[in-house]
Structure formats: structure tokens, C-alpha cells
Amino acid sequence: MKEHQKNKSLLDTSNIHKESGFEVPKGYFDHVEDQFSINLAEESIPDTSGxxxxxxxxxxxxxCILAKVAPEKKVKVISLQNKLYKWSSVAAILLVTLSAILYYTIPREEFNSEEAFAWIDNNLESFSENDIAYQFDEAIEFEEVELFPSSDGNIQIENFLDENDTYILIENSNISLDQIN
Amino acid sequence: MVEEAILVEQLQDTKTKEQAFRVLITEYKERLYWHIRRIVISHDDADDVLQNTFIKVFRGIDNFKQDSKLYSWMYRIATNESITFLNKKAKESNVDISELKQQMVSGLYADNWFSGDEIQFILQQAIATLPEKQQIVFNMKYFDNMKYDEISKVLDTSVGGLKASYFHAVKKIENYIKTKVD
Structure with a gap:
């Protein structure tokens, strides 16, 4: 093949198109003008907003944002408050139970409040859950109730009281402001 | 950058949620801020909307199913929060949203956090004349350099529709700038 014929063959775009293997998305050439027009228009628009x-x-x-999502913990605080009710209930039960035990086990003539408290301190550990439960008609599920709050629990209660303002505490406790004022 | 799937897993685990959320904020705060800022104009409003966006992300992350990309989901929340914010503000001012936008742009010269020159001020005026969706498409495509298929996932609109929106937006802005500058 002569040189000029060879060049002619190379410049024949229909051959290149068929043999290159490249493809374009369907409809690509329909939007070339629009794209060109957009590119030109974009050149007249500033690159930044100012x-x-x-x-x-x-x-x-x-x-700042993490501080705002922290009140999510308020939900836990409410459950902590519920725990307070539980503990208060258990404390009340213990008090009544121990008083009843004292009433029946300590001779009347020897009974006075100082001795009673000393006796409770000395004998508290000797009471089993069953001894306490025996004093009540209804069965008590002791496993569900944490009798003595852990130090961790105490810290949580203190934090709760420190972190929440008085009005939130009052609101959560169902006490109306009128009752306080 | 933490791989997205791992980050989502950490965000959905109570033990690692807070730390992962800090990572998430660091990763996306600037992109989301600028997206919101271009919609609501004022820095203070953008700050409020950005924080609300992240709070919604924090509260909703447990229900995020990874059907879409995390950033698409967050952009969608940011866009909705911005539009809701503007609608509420317009209602409070007893004007429609386009009038509100024009008022906000007019106040830009007095805004401490607008350092643009005259052409940038005109650009903001031009954007404010566009229908709301065209404004958002223009901002996402022109300033955020987002691809059409990415924008499509955020705005739930076809790529063809977005191309048409962007084309009209750019042409209108070009004409507006020409008439103001000439």
C-alpha cells in the first residue's frame, strides 16, 4: 500500500469508529450542545458563594452537638428515679419487718430505741431474705430488687441531682409547685 | 476515614455510639454545614439547622438500614431540615418562601459572615429567584461538585430531571448576572 493510501485509510473515521471498541452512553451526542452551553454559562458564575x-x-x-444529645440520658435518669422508688419501698419494708421482729423477739422491759438500733446493726446480716419475706402475705421477688444501691448507683443519683435544675426534679417527682410554695 | 459499614455498626452499638458519633460529626460537619448554609443563607440559622440535623441523625441512626449511603441519608435529613426551617420562618413572617429568600439575600451586605464581593452578592440574588428545587440542585452540583446520581439519591429525583433542573438554573443565573453586570 502506498503511503498516501495508508494515511487516507487511517483518517477514515468510519473505520476508526468501527475498530476502536469504544462506546458512548445512548443519547450522549444529543446533549453535547447543551453540555457545551452549560460549560460556557458556568464560566460567568463565581466559583465561591462568599x-x-x-x-x-x-x-x-x-x-456542642454531643452536649445537646446528652439529654438523651434523661431517659436513664427516669429509670434511675424508678430505682429510687424501689429502694425506698424496700427500705420501708425492711424497717417494718425489722420492727416487727424486734417487737416479738426482744423482751418489752428491755426495749429502748438505742438498743433497738444497735441490735439491728448487729443482726442485720443474720436475716435471710426468707425471714423478711415470711413477714408478708405476698411473695416478694427479691432477685428483681437491688436491696442496697452500689456506690456506682449512689454516684449516679448524686450526678442526677447535681445536673438537673430544681424545676426539672420537681416536674419529674409529680409534686406541684403549689405544694412547695 | 473509618469504613462506612463499620462506622454505622459502631453508631448502632450503645457502647460505642457516642465516640462513633464524634467521628461522624468530624467527617461530615463541613460538607453538611455548607449545604445547609447555601439554603438558609444566615450563619446562625445554618448552625441551628446543622445541630438539629446531627441530633436527628443521632436519634435515628438505630433505624438506619443501610439501604442508602450514610451521607445520602444525612444530606436528605439536612435538606429536609433546611426546607422545614425556611417554611416555618416564612410562616412566622407571614410571607411566602421565595419572598423570604429575597429578603434574606437583601440583608447579606449587613451580614458579618458574608464576605463576598458584588458579583457573589448578585449570584445569591440570582439563586434566590430560582424555584426552590432548582436552587438546591444548583448548589449541590455547582458548589458541592456532586454527581447527578448522588444528588438523585438525596433528592429522590431522576437523573434526567436533575440535568434539566441544573440546565435551567445555570441559564437563568447566567442571564440574571448579565443583566445586572451590563
Missing amino acids: FSTPDDYFDQLED
Whole structure:
């Protein structure tokens, strides 16, 4: 093949198209004009919006947002409050039970309050759950109730009281402000 | 960057949720802020909407099923929060949303957090003249450089529809700028 014939063959775009193996999305050439028109129009539009922010705005965002989602823990606080009710109930039950035991086990003439408290302190550990439960008609599920709050629990209660303002505490306790004022 | 699937897993685990959420905020705060800011205009409003967006993400992450990408889901929340915010503000001011937008843009020169020049001010005026959806499509495509299929997942609109919206938006903005500058 002569050189000029060879070049002619190479420049024949129909051959290139058929042999290159490349393809374009369907309808691609229908939008070339539009795309070109958009590109031209975009050149007349500024690249940036001109908006700015305070210098350290983004540095503080994590802490700021996490502080706002922290009240989610309020839900736990409510359950903690429920635990308080449980503990109060158990304390009341214990008091009544121990008083009843004392009433029947300590001779009347020897009974006085100081001795009673000393006796409770000395003998508290000797009472089994069954001894206490025996004093009640209804069965008590002791496994469900934590008799003595852990130190962790105490810390949670203290935190709860410290972190919530008085009005929130009053609101959660179902006591009306009128009752207090 | 933590792989998205791992991050979602950590976000849905109570033990790791808070730490993972900090990572999530760090990763997306700027992109979401600028997306919101271009819709609501003012920095203070953008800050409020951004924080509400992240709070909604925090509360809703347990129900996120990974049917879509995390960023698409978050962009969708941010967009909805921004539009809801504007609607509420318009209602409070007793004007429609396009009038509100024009008012907000008019106040930009007095805004401490707008450092744009005259052409950027005109650009904001031009954007405010567009229908709401065209504004959002323009901002996402032009400023955020998002691909049409990404925008499609956020706005739940066909790629063809988005291309048409963007085309009309760009042409209108070009014409607006020409008439103001000439």
C-alpha cells in the first residue's frame, strides 16, 4: 500500500469508529450542545458563594452537638428515679419487718430505741431474705430488687441531682409547685 | 476515614455510639454545614439547622438500614431540615418562601459572615429567584461538585430531571448576572 493510501485509510473515521471498541452512553451526542452551553454559562458564575463562618466555628461543633444529645440520658435518669422508688419501698419494708421482729423477739422491759438500733446493726446480716419475706402475705421477688444501691448507683443519683435544675426534679417527682410554695 | 459499614455498626452499638458519633460529626460537619448554609443563607440559622440535623441523625441512626449511603441519608435529613426551617420562618413572617429568600439575600451586605464581593452578592440574588428545587440542585452540583446520581439519591429525583433542573438554573443565573453586570 502506498503511503498516501495508508494515511487516507487511517483518517477514515468510519473505520476508526468501527475498530476502536469504544462506546458512548445512548443519547450522549444529543446533549453535547447543551453540555457545551452549560460549560460556557458556568464560566460567568463565581466559583465561591462568599459566605464565611466565625474562625473557630468548626472546632467546637463536636462538643456542642454531643452536649445537646446528652439529654438523651434523661431517659436513664427516669429509670434511675424508678430505682429510687424501689429502694425506698424496700427500705420501708425492711424497717417494718425489722420492727416487727424486734417487737416479738426482744423482751418489752428491755426495749429502748438505742438498743433497738444497735441490735439491728448487729443482726442485720443474720436475716435471710426468707425471714423478711415470711413477714408478708405476698411473695416478694427479691432477685428483681437491688436491696442496697452500689456506690456506682449512689454516684449516679448524686450526678442526677447535681445536673438537673430544681424545676426539672420537681416536674419529674409529680409534686406541684403549689405544694412547695 | 473509618469504613462506612463499620462506622454505622459502631453508631448502632450503645457502647460505642457516642465516640462513633464524634467521628461522624468530624467527617461530615463541613460538607453538611455548607449545604445547609447555601439554603438558609444566615450563619446562625445554618448552625441551628446543622445541630438539629446531627441530633436527628443521632436519634435515628438505630433505624438506619443501610439501604442508602450514610451521607445520602444525612444530606436528605439536612435538606429536609433546611426546607422545614425556611417554611416555618416564612410562616412566622407571614410571607411566602421565595419572598423570604429575597429578603434574606437583601440583608447579606449587613451580614458579618458574608464576605463576598458584588458579583457573589448578585449570584445569591440570582439563586434566590430560582424555584426552590432548582436552587438546591444548583448548589449541590455547582458548589458541592456532586454527581447527578448522588444528588438523585438525596433528592429522590431522576437523573434526567436533575440535568434539566441544573440546565435551567445555570441559564437563568447566567442571564440574571448579565443583566445586572451590563
